[in-house]
Amino acid sequence: MSFRSYPLRVLMYHQISADGSADALTVPVQEFTRQLHYLRQEGYTAILLSELVSHIKKGTALPVKPVLISFDDGYRDNFTNAYPVLEQLRMKANIFLVPTFLNKASYLSIEDIRTMDPALVEYGLHSYDHQSYKALNAEAVRNDLVQCAVSLDLQGIPFQPCVAFPYGAYPRKGEAVREFLDVLAGERIAAAFRIGNRLNAFPLRNPLLIQRLDVRGNNNFSQFTRLVRKGKSWF
Numbered sequence: 639m640s641f642r643s644y645p646l647r648v649l650m651y652h653q654i655s656a657d658g659s660a661d662a663l664t665v666p667v668q669e670f671t672r673q674l675h676y677l678r679q680e681g682y683t684a685i686l687l688s689e690l691v692s693h694i695k696k697g698t699a700l701p702v703k704p705v706l707i708s709f710d711d712g713y714r715d716n717f718t719n720a721y722p723v724l725e726q727l728r729m730k731a732n733i734f735l736v737p738t739f740l741n742k743a744s745y746l747s748i749e750d751i752r753t754m755d756p757a758l759v760e761y762g763l764h765s766y767d768h769q770s771y772k773a774l775n776a777e778a779v780r781n782d783l784v785q786c787a788v789s790l791d792l793q794g795i796p797f798q799p800c801v802a803f804p805y806g807a808y809p810r811k812g813e814a815v816r817e818f819l820d821v822l823a824g825e826r827i828a829a830a831f832r833i834g835n836r837l838n839a840f841p842l843r844n845p846l847l848i849q850r851l852d853v854r855g856n857n858n859f860s861q862f863t864r865l866v867r868k869g870k871s872w873f
Contacts, residue, residue: 645837646690647682647866648706650802650850654719660855667719669855673862674727677705680866684730686760687798691828694845705866707731708831708850710764710802712739717750724758734764734802734831737789751795762800763787772807776817783825799828802850806833822846835870 652663654670665673677684683701690706692698709716712735724731739745751761765771766786771779783801790797801822809818822830827846834849842848851865 644703645839646704648850650852651709653713654715656719662854665855671723674729686730687732687762687800694828709733712746714746721754730758732760734762736764736768738767748793761797764802765804768804770805770807771803776821780821799826801827802831819846837869
């Protein structure tokens with residue numbers, strides 16, 4: 639694998655508001671638009687999960703400055719507020735879905751998912767019903783991943799073999815860590831995401847523990863740019 643001068647940045651969003659409301663999980667659409675313009679201005683190229691999977695499995699080249707934009711939970715405002723911006727700027731993003739949330743108030747419907755351009759938006763797993771993987775044993779995690787995948791298959795929703803841990807949580811100590819990672823590998827998960835707020839140098843140290851940058855609506859734009867540039871080192 640060739641040397642890369644720029645690490646992988648994975649941005650983690652949740653909700654995008656249209657009314658300017660902001661909190662730890664909610665970024666106003668105006669600020670979201672400003673952030674995407676900044677990424678383009680700085681030469682970052684947004685990638686899909688499938689592109690990252692191809693890189694991990696086959697060594698397929700990624701853009702020089704890759705950024706993976708991700709959303710957790712599958713809120714409906716990802717479609718109503720974020721997607722028009724992505725479509726206008728032709729920037730790619732990825733949504734980690736919780737099957738039991740789909741079609742509920744405030745969450746994506748199956749029709750919303752089918753409406754979004756697959757060249758711009760792809761989907762990954764975010765557990766079946768948003769339980770913390772840190773609280774589950776290895777067999778329960780395996781069952782959760784299977785249930786999640788089966789549910790999305792039955793609803794005709796294409797997804798990548800990627801999972802974002804609910805709450806960013808996973809076992810951290812002793813044998814439980816090895817068993818957890820063995821389960822992910824056994825279920826053919828190619829890329830898995832924690833939080834961590836750090837950049838991911840190439841070659842990826844462990845594709846099953848990729849770190850994401852937590853983009854919060856109650857942080858200002860300067861904090862966002864520092865987070866993108868340096869990750870946790872600026873905290």
